[in-house]
Amino acid sequence: MYDAAVSVALPVESLRRLFADFVRQVPLAAAVFDRDMRYLAHSDGWLAAHGDASTRAIVGLSHYEVFPEIRAEWREIHRRGLAGETQHRDQDYFERADGRRVWLRWLVAPWHDADGAVAGLLIYTENISEQVDTRRRLDQRESTIRDFFAQAPLGLNLCRMDGLWLESNPAFLRIIGYTPAEADGGLTYWQLTPRRYDADEAAQLELLRTTRRYGPYEKEFIRKDGTTIPVRLHGFLIEREAETLIWSLIEDMTEQRALERKVEEERLKAIQASKLAMLGEMAAGIAHEINNPLGIIELFAYTLQGAIDRGDAAGAREAIAGIRAAASRAGAIVQGLSRFSRESQGEARADVVVAAVVADAVGLCRARIAGDAIALTVDVTTTARVEGHAIELTQVLVNLLNNARDAARAVEPAWIRLTAHDVADARAVEIAVEDAGPPLPADAAERIFRPFFTTKKVGEGTGLGLSISRSIVERHRGTLTLDATAACTRFVLRLPAVQR
């Protein structure tokens, strides 16, 4: 084509015009220089790309005069071009006099005269600043995300809907105890999930399907070494290349669980300590309860001896019946005591018959209350069961009865009333302990449940009873409140009943 153009016989003037028009209209930033780097021609795009208000008629001027900021490296490139070399660079910068940095792709090539000698240079440039900026922004964003992924203290995992893992960050690999190589492809969510979570998993997947999110979901993962680790998961769905994937955020709950265990241990210790303190307060009453039947046994043993000596069968029978009644009463007291003082730590949650708990608590307190000449009425109509720990619930009632006894004995006539009945269509059971004492001031209603609050004399109460009782009741999903509307002191314990 080039040859064909040359072979066309055109007048020199026409060729000159053609050259000028051609160069001017090249849709690039292009310029033609002579051997001294003076402008012979340039495209409109050249001035648009590199010029400013002061650069208008530059034909005939030296390139270095127009752009004195051209650096030495480029001047060397021009020299090599003039020596016959064609050079190009895909990305280079042109630092302007005002400090602006423009990114260019350029081509520098020699052109030749009729003798084939280098007559000057052709320079083409393309401003790629925008692409460079965009790429830099993308690179930065990617590295930010990569750093986040690598350094996040939270486990991050991307997996397919079938559970195959696509990406896991180092924090997640630490949680499950695998190296990146081991986790790379092949590992699936299901391999690391204990079977007992099958039902929970199904529920979370359902949540994911309906809301596109799941969690917070607490479960365990099986680590590479076979141990399990408690975790909490959150996650959501994303679409990637027409595939639905799950991002999961995984928290290591080991420390949290250890802390919870510690808190629970402390709680149980506090319950036990409070119970022992209560037992200490009740020791006198308990001794009385046991000494009475022992006294009966002692005396009937004596009459039994006399009855045998006299051959009095009726007297002997009466004595034996009395001895047996007394022994079984003492036995019941000791059993109630041993049930009560046992630590509740090992006791599994079970269905507890409310009436039995009331009977146990009343049995432990009755003597002490009666001994203080306080009339005790117990009215139990409920047959409900509640889920929980019988010992702990007995402790709560003993605490309430002890408090009632301390309050009532200063009042004439002294009485305590305990009622237990179903409420809310038998969905709950309410146990009320009332005493003859005057109602507590309204501002005491919450204060009395705080630790170390006591109205008793020094040495008579630990001030922990009600706060521990409330914590026990709350663990049974119930409430323990002071009924401020009652005309007497009235505590109300409400527990959800087991539905049959």
Place this chain on the structure above:
Amino acid sequence: MTAPVVYIDDEPLLCRATEAILGYSGIAVTTFTDPLAGLAYLQANPVAVVLCDYRMPRMNALELLQRLERDVPFYVVSGELDVGRLVAGNPRVAGVLTKPFPAEQMLALVQAHLPTAG
């Protein structure tokens, strides 16, 4: 008829056993499980000696003694651990019988207050 021994205790089996023990020994005894009834009897009748349980519903032994307007030999019977401290300093309390006690101890105590036969 000699004035009887009075035994007051809210525990019916102890009253019954006491009746049997003293009865076999030929000692007149009257028992009460209700302290108010016992008090009423003491106010109106001559008695040889009173054994009264400390801890009872409605009133304890000392409260009963306070309301008793006559002087009688009065012993406090109790299963309390600290009954000695509870009655200490009360000049009207002749002594303490701590439950459980052997029948012989009660018999000896009662007999000391009865007119010697013959």
